[in-house]
Amino acid sequence: PKKEIVEVTFVKANGERIKVKGKEGDSLLDIVVNNSVDLDGYGACEGTLTCSTCHLIFKKEDFDRLPDKATDEELDMLDLAYDLADTSRLGCQIIMRKDLSGLEVRVPATVNDARS
Numbered sequence: 001p002k003k004e005i006v007e008v009t010f011v012k013a014n015g016e017r018i019k020v021k022g023k024e025g026d027s028l029l030d031i032v033v034n035n036s037v038d039l040d041g042y043g044a045c046e047g048t049l050t051c052s053t054c055h056l057i058f059k060k061e062d063f064d065r066l067p068d069k070a071t072d073e074e075l076d077m078l079d080l081a082y083d084l085a086d087t088s089r090l091g092c093q094i095i096m097r098k099d100l101s102g103l104e105v106r107v108p109a110t111v112n113d114a115r116s
C-alpha cells in the first residue's frame with residue numbers, strides 16, 4: 001500500500017513555525033533530516049538513543065495519543081534533556097502515522113548532547 005503523506009509543524013523557541021511533510025513510518029527525526037529543517041544540534045546520535053538532542057515537547061492531547069509509550073531507554077535519555085516537560089519525548093522514537101498528521105511539536109531552546 002502507498003504510504004500516506006503526513007504533516008508536522010515544528011515550533012521553535014523563538015516562535016518560528018516550520019511546517020514540513022513526511023511519510024507514514026518516518027520518525028520525527030527522519031522528517032527533520034529529510035526536510036533539512038534547521039534545528040541546532042538536533043538528532044546528533046542519528047536515532048541511536050544516546051544523545052537526547054531530538055527532544056520535543058508535545059501538546060498534552062497529542063502526547064496521550066502517541067502510539068508507542070516511551071521505553072526505559074528513552075526515559076533514561078530524556079532525563080538528560082534540558083527543559084524537560086511532562087509531555088516530552090525523543091523525536092527519533094516517534095514514528096508517524098496517518099492519524100498523527102497535523103501534529104505540532106515544540107522544540108526546546110537548548111539541547112544537551114548527552115555524549116559530550
Ligand code: FES
Pocket residue numbers: 029042043044045046047048049050051052053054077090091092093
Ligand atoms: Fe539521539 Fe534521538 S537522535 S536520542
